[in-house]
Amino acid sequence: MKIAIIGTGNLGISIAKGILHSNGATSMYLTKRNLEEIRVFEKYGNVTITSDNREAVDNSDILIFAVQPRHFAGILEEIKDILTEKHVLISTITGFSIASMEAIVGKAQYIIRSMPNTAISVGDSMTCLCSNEAGKKRIDLAKAIFNRMGHSMEIPETRMQAATVICASGIAFWMRLIRATTQGAIQLGFDAKEAQELAMHTCHGAASLLINSGNHPEQEIDKVTTPMGCTIEGLNEMEHQGLSSSLIRGIIASHDKINQIKKG
Numbered sequence: 001m002k003i004a005i006i007g008t009g010n011l012g013i014s015i016a017k018g019i020l021h022s023n024g025a026t027s028m029y030l031t032k033r034n035l036e037e038i039r040v041f042e043k044y045g046n047v048t049i050t051s052d053n054r055e056a057v058d059n060s061d062i063l064i065f066a067v068q069p070r071h072f073a074g075i076l077e078e079i080k081d082i083l084t085e086k087h088v089l090i091s092t093i094t095g096f097s098i099a100s101m102e103a104i105v106g107k108a109q110y111i112i113r114s115m116p117n118t119a120i121s122v123g124d125s126m127t128c129l130c131s132n133e134a135g136k137k138r139i140d141l142a143k144a145i146f147n148r149m150g151h152s153m154e155i156p157e158t159r160m161q162a163a164t165v166i167c168a169s170g171i172a173f174w175m176r177l178i179r180a181t182t183q184g185a186i187q188l189g190f191d192a193k194e195a196q197e198l199a200m201h202t203c204h205g206a207a208s209l210l211i212n213s214g215n216h217p218e219q220e221i222d223k224v225t226t227p228m229g230c231t232i233e234g235l236n237e238m239e240h241q242g243l244s245s246s247l248i249r250g251i252i253a254s255h256d257k258i259n260q261i262k263k264g
């Protein structure tokens with residue numbers, strides 16, 4: 001598998017690490033305008049770093065685009081004349097539609113939209129995928145690539161915006177919940193390192209319980225909430241203070257913001 005990551009910033013670096021971590025490529029081209037921050041990847045024999053997107057495209061089959069939305073159309077214009085039928089274009093770009101990509105590179109090109117998150121760097125991303133009509137022939141390949149670095153789910157393009165908020169922004173939301181739990185644990189007497197360890201492993205355990213049992217969260221909550229006990233006391237106080245409501249409102253605000261990004 002010859003993979004190029006066009007735009008190796010925060011997400012691109014995470015994907016590059018995930019690919020290396022999972023031995024997912026025979027060769028990998030990483031592009032960026034200023035190469036200093038990605039020089040560290042040069043130590044891997046099968047990785048080439050370059051500012052030349054056309055060189056990367058020429059030498060790769062799978063093209064993963066991870067630039068800011070405002071740069072994407074220009075990059076597609078820059079490379080469109082050297083695209084061939086060997087290329088599979090995988091965009092991670094928020095708010096940039098398949099139709100807008102097809103308008104530049106044509107409908108015959110295999111186009112996949114993906115929404116991974118930064119946990120791809122440790123092989124644990126939740127990645128949503130959709131494709132254009134031609135790309136349906138390559139969606140299984142895209143799933144195979146992302147399944148090596150976590151989980152994937154095929155969704156309609158109309159849900160990509162929602163997937164961005166839940167899966168990509170979701171990493172930041174969960175981090176804040178872990179940080180708040182850590183702060184609570186420090187107030188109760190643990191030192192900062194212990195507090196974070198308790199918070200993150202408990203969070204991991206909660207997710208593992210649901211993944212392994214297939215249960216609804218409330219079924220697991222029922223097992224923890226002793227009648228008149230401390231868990232229900234804390235949980236109800238959190239809800240009185242708007243825990244669920246604030247999360248849902250934040251998710252909707254994030255989702256609304258993508259419409260502005262698309263317009264801008």
Ligand SMILES: NC(=O)C1=CN([C@@H]2O[C@H](COP(=O)(O)OP(=O)(O)OC[C@H]3O[C@@H](n4cnc5c(N)ncnc54)[C@H](O)[C@@H]3O)[C@@H](O)[C@H]2O)C=CC1
Nearest residue numbers: 007008009010011012032033066067068069092093094168
């Ligand atoms: N950061 C995240 O967790 C996620 C980001 N995304 C999407 O991925 C895209 C990238 O996001 P980030 O990595 O956060 O942004 P970033 O700004 O950290 O990275 C973008 C990179 O593209 C490079 N770049 C700009 N113009 C270029 C060009 N002409 N040729 C080659 N490289 C060029 C920049 O130097 C930069 O390193 C965005 O469209 C974002 O919506 C999607 C899911 C998660």
Ligand SMILES: O=C(O)[C@@H]1CCC=N1
Nearest residue numbers: 094164165168169261
């Ligand atoms: O915050 C953002 O706009 C991008 C998209 C999802 C994660 N980062």
